[in-house]
Amino acid sequence: MMPSLTSVVAFLFYLTQTSLGYDYVFIGGGTGGLTAASRLAENRNVNVLVLEAGPYAEDLPEVFIPGLFGKGRAFTDLDWKYNTTAQGQMNNRTLIVRAGRALGGSSTINGMIFPRAPEEQYDVWGTLNNDSSWTWNALLPFFKKSEIFTPPNEFQASNGAQYLPEFHGLDPRVGRVKVGFPNFFFPQSELWEKTALHLGFRASPDLTNGEPDAVGVSPNSIDAANNTRCSAACAYYTPLKDKPNFTVITNATVSRIIWSSAGNGSSGLIASGVEYFLQNQTEPIVVNIGPQSEVILSAGTIGSPKVLELSGVGNSTILKAAGVEPVLDHATVGENLADHLHSWVTAFTNASVTGDPILQDPIFAQQQLDLWFKNRTGFYSGASGKTLAIVPPSLIFTDSELKRLLNETSADLLRFAREFSNGNKNLAKGIEAQHKLALKLYEADKAGPLEMNLSPFYNGPKPLDQRPRSNFTSIAVVLYAPLSRGRSHINSPNPFTPPLVDPAYWSHPLDVAAHVAGIKLARKMMQSPPLSSIYGGEFEPGSNNSTGDEDTFIKDFLKGVAGGDNHPVGTMAMLPRDLGGVVDTDLKVYGIRNVRVVDASIIPFPVSAHISSTVYMIGERAADIIKHDLQRSRNEQSIALDSPLKL
Numbered sequence: 001m002m003p004s005l006t007s008v009v010a011f012l013f014y015l016t017q018t019s020l021g022y023d024y025v026f027i028g029g030g031t032g033g034l035t036a037a038s039r040l041a042e043n044r045n046v047n048v049l050v051l052e053a054g055p056y057a058e059d060l061p062e063v064f065i066p067g068l069f070g071k072g073r074a075f076t077d078l079d080w081k082y083n084t085t086a087q088g089q090m091n092n093r094t095l096i097v098r099a100g101r102a103l104g105g106s107s108t109i110n111g112m113i114f115p116r117a118p119e120e121q122y123d124v125w126g127t128l129n130n131d132s133s134w135t136w137n138a139l140l141p142f143f144k145k146s147e148i149f150t151p152p153n154e155f156q157a158s159n160g161a162q163y164l165p166e167f168h169g170l171d172p173r174v175g176r177v178k179v180g181f182p183n184f185f186f187p188q189s190e191l192w193e194k195t196a197l198h199l200g201f202r203a204s205p206d207l208t209n210g211e212p213d214a215v216g217v218s219p220n221s222i223d224a225a226n227n228t229r230c231s232a233a234c235a236y237y238t239p240l241k242d243k244p245n246f247t248v249i250t251n252a253t254v255s256r257i258i259w260s261s262a263g264n265g266s267s268g269l270i271a272s273g274v275e276y277f278l279q280n281q282t283e284p285i286v287v288n289i290g291p292q293s294e295v296i297l298s299a300g301t302i303g304s305p306k307v308l309e310l311s312g313v314g315n316s317t318i319l320k321a322a323g324v325e326p327v328l329d330h331a332t333v334g335e336n337l338a339d340h341l342h343s344w345v346t347a348f349t350n351a352s353v354t355g356d357p358i359l360q361d362p363i364f365a366q367q368q369l370d371l372w373f374k375n376r377t378g379f380y381s382g383a384s385g386k387t388l389a390i391v392p393p394s395l396i397f398t399d400s401e402l403k404r405l406l407n408e409t410s411a412d413l414l415r416f417a418r419e420f421s422n423g424n425k426n427l428a429k430g431i432e433a434q435h436k437l438a439l440k441l442y443e444a445d446k447a448g449p450l451e452m453n454l455s456p457f458y459n460g461p462k463p464l465d466q467r468p469r470s471n472f473t474s475i476a477v478v479l480y481a482p483l484s485r486g487r488s489h490i491n492s493p494n495p496f497t498p499p500l501v502d503p504a505y506w507s508h509p510l511d512v513a514a515h516v517a518g519i520k521l522a523r524k525m526m527q528s529p530p531l532s533s534i535y536g537g538e539f540e541p542g543s544n545n546s547t548g549d550e551d552t553f554i555k556d557f558l559k560g561v562a563g564g565d566n567h568p569v570g571t572m573a574m575l576p577r578d579l580g581g582v583v584d585t586d587l588k589v590y591g592i593r594n595v596r597v598v599d600a601s602i603i604p605f606p607v608s609a610h611i612s613s614t615v616y617m618i619g620e621r622a623a624d625i626i627k628h629d630l631q632r633s634r635n636e637q638s639i640a641l642d643s644p645l646k647l
Ligand SMILES: Cc1cc2nc3c(=O)[nH]c(=O)nc-3n(C[C@H](O)[C@H](O)[C@H](O)COP(=O)(O)OP(=O)(O)OC[C@H]3O[C@@H](n4cnc5c(N)ncnc54)[C@H](O)[C@@H]3O)c2cc1C
Pocket: 027, 028, 029, 030, 031, 032, 033, 051, 052, 053, 054, 098, 099, 100, 101, 102, 103, 104, 105, 106, 107, 109, 110, 111, 112, 113, 114, 115, 252, 253, 254, 255, 298, 299, 300, 301, 303, 304, 307, 566, 567, 568, 598, 599, 600, 601, 609, 610, 611, 612, 613, 615
């Protein structure tokens, strides 16, 4: 069928509009943002702009060599290093929440561990939103779409790497993030895996299959062909970087969204521009956009609420106190923050090969680095934490302990929901709903309260010069699935002032109980066969010299050393409005016509996994939603022009 003249006119009208400026302006070129931006730019009729505060960093060895995780500039100027407020349950310590400040965002500096969470947790997102399109089965195609998976080779398979093809993206024409396995394994990993099995863990056939409460070797976001990190920049920027409709400006810090004076009527506030500062410049630059264009906030869980609040959208009381004139009162922006909490059990070891000499002996470290450049093998060819397990509640609590803890949590549902919701009644209902679903997952043994992983070297809180020169085995015990909720808000109108980040670690007693029980299990693992064959005595937490019981001793230890796990989520939660949500299931900010959020901040309920694979999935899903919306509005435009004029 020939298109009607009016449809052609409508299409030409559309093209003229878009060629006048950008259709989509992304604030933040990180994991979620670059994914969605790049997919949208696949359509050459769509103009995409990405404004990223950090630099392009793909050519730095500490970025592209897997084993240089955390070295060089990674944790200095490529890191926002947000400080938390004094954490009441952590001896009033200020902890660091790291977040990448580079094109590619946190995926540029992260540990590259690439599993997925239990499917039941993604299903909770769907339940909370009464929307089956945000459940595991519906989201799996987007997980798969984001990756190009390289199955383990013979060497990797012989070291325990396994995969189930139905859970992976195997088509290089579709996928983008290169995912594979490392080229180096320590024998201790196998010992730990066997110990875990001996203590009742299941063996995982693939840690991305939605059932990660089992022990296995995790895939990494590594390009298996040349053993280099594949960040969001590698996956979603490099392949499209020369496209004229895909503009990326680095070293550009966005200060605020500008609103149309016509906005805030019944149809909602309308973004008409974005203001940003180039590095070392004092004069801001403004990108203007038309009412059909969109702004996408993708500055991360801490960065996105900050920009929205600086733009006058948030809790009016908080905005006024910070010196920002409110434009739209949106009381839950920045609330519902949850983060994982990291800790360790470390032990001396008589294992002959550990990673410790890398830190202690520069000549040995250089030899290993030379090996990486020569043939991509050696210590530096692997990221950290390769062998891991999500721990089910039944492995840390007896039936009666769990029953008591769940009863106590049920009895206190309302109290904690109120306490965590900062006086917002809707959010209190949202947190209550989240906690009820968390309890159901606990009852079904699917809550995933902890992750454990093995480091065949010292991986703990003490700096090199404060610990014995020795070889170590470490088991990381990371509190996942927290019930605690905190917040992140601005306290100044200055876009270069960091926000007040309060993850409220350990403010729910079930979190404390799970974390303490996890340390007990890790201590037991160290001394159980076959891992016990290399055990040379515990270093941390160490011997209990206090008069208290083991639980009190561990609690005190953790209060003094536990650290943020750099997985913050939830501050722009995708939840219904009456449950305190900030965005709807199309990721649009309530009350605003043309602003969406695409990053980890939309995660309404924390998931038990290293979360970059989940954020890539969100980026892919977002691009799909936005493309459909664009198609729908084009159709509506052509229908409108096809209709007879009514006078
Ligand atoms: C040290 C570390 C280790 C981690 N390890 C792992 C791991 O091993 N496996 C895993 O799966 N996950 C890991 N994570 C977590 C994971 O990488 C992040 O959760 C995920 O990448 C977050 O994606 P995002 O899109 O929400 O934010 P990001 O990827 O952080 O992107 C946000 C982007 O916005 C930019 N930005 C912020 N404010 C502004 C502004 N005002 N103007 C312009 N740009 C702005 C930032 O610079 C950044 O590039 C780790 C994270 C860190 C920090």
